[in-house]
Amino acid sequence: MAFNITTINVRSIKTEIRAQSVLSFLERFNSDVFLLQECGLPFLSSYRKWEDKWQHGPSIWSGSNFNKNDGVAILIKTPHVVVRGSTVVDREPVCPVRGLAIGEPTTVWRNVAHPALLNRHRDLSWMVAHEILPVRAVMHSRGMARTSACPRPGCGQEESVRHLLWECRAARDLWKEVGPLISPCLPAGEDLTPQLVLYGVGRRPIPPKAFTKLWPTLTCLKAALWSSRNLLVAKQVNTTPRQWPW
Numbered sequence: 001m002a003f004n005i006t007t008i009n010v011r012s013i014k015t016e017i018r019a020q021s022v023l024s025f026l027e028r029f030n031s032d033v034f035l036l037q038e039c040g041l042p043f044l045s046s047y048r049k050w051e052d053k054w055q056h057g058p059s060i061w062s063g064s065n066f067n068k069n070d071g072v073a074i075l076i077k078t079p080h081v082v083v084r085g086s087t088v089v090d091r092e093p094v095c096p097v098r099g100l101a102i103g104e105p106t107t108v109w110r111n112v113a114h115p116a117l118l119n120r121h122r123d124l125s126w127m128v129a130h131e132i133l134p135v136r137a138v139m140h141s142r143g144m145a146r147t148s149a150c151p152r153p154g155c156g157q158e159e160s161v162r163h164l165l166w167e168c169r170a171a172r173d174l175w176k177e178v179g180p181l182i183s184p185c186l187p188a189g190e191d192l193t194p195q196l197v198l199y200g201v202g203r204r205p206i207p208p209k210a211f212t213k214l215w216p217t218l219t220c221l222k223a224a225l226w227s228s229r230n231l232l233v234a235k236q237v238n239t240t241p242r243q244w245p246w
C-alpha cells in the first residue's frame with residue numbers, strides 16, 4: 001500500500017492560534033501522513049491538548065525542555081495507518097558522565113546545548129560528553145584504527161578524549177598559555193580543571209552571565225585542539241598553539 005507523506009517545518013505550534021492555523025492549513029493537503037518538525041513544544045507527559053486538535057486520525061507528539069525548537073509530531077489522516085500506542089519518554093539525557101558527581105550530568109547536558117555555542121561547537125561538546133569524539137582510542141576500540149596511540153610526535157599515550165583535550169602535552173601547553181587570560185574571568189575559587197574545561201562543571205555553580213562568556217571560549221579552544229590534531233593526522237602539519245586554526 002502506498003501512502004502520501006508530507007513533511008513540514010512548522011516553526012512552533014505551541015500557542016493555540018499557531019496550532020489551529022497550522023492544523024487547518026494541513027487539513028487541505030491530500031496526504032495520509034504528516035511529519036511536523038520544530039513544533040516548539042516542551043516536554044510533557046501528555047500531549048492530549050494537541051492530540052484533540054487533530055481530528056482526522058491519531059497523532060503522536062513530542063517535545064523537549066532541552067532546545068526550544070525541538071519537538072516533532074506525526075499526524076495520521078488515513079484509516080490504513082493504525083497506531084497501536086505511543087510512549088512519551090523524557091528526552092533530557094541525564095546519563096552518567098565519567099568522573100562527575102551525582103547531579104552534575106544535568107549541568108553537563110545543559111551545557112552541551114548551550115545557546116551561546118555555535119552549532120558545530122554543540123556537536124563537539126556533545127561528542128566530548130559522550131566520549132565518542134573519533135580520537136584513536138575510540139576508533140581503535142571499534143576496530144577502525146590501527147592504534148590507540150596519540151598522534152602527537154613523542155607522545156604515544158592512549159589518545160582518549162580527555163587525553164586530547166587535557167592531558168596531552170599539546171593541550172597542557174595551550175591551557176598553560178591561555179590560563180592567565182581566562183582566570184581573571186572565573187568566579188573566585190575557580191580555576192581551570194578538567195571538569196570545567198571538558199564539561200563546563202565548576203567547583204560551585206557558575207553565574208549564568210559569567211558562564212555565557214566562559215563556555216564558548218573554552219569550547220573554541222577545544223575546537224582548536226581538535227582541528228590542530230586533525231591537521232596533524234590528515235596532512236602531517238604540526239602546529240603550535242599560536243598557529244592553530246582558530
Ligand SMILES: [Zn+2]
Nearest residue numbers: 150152155168
Ligand atoms: Zn598525546
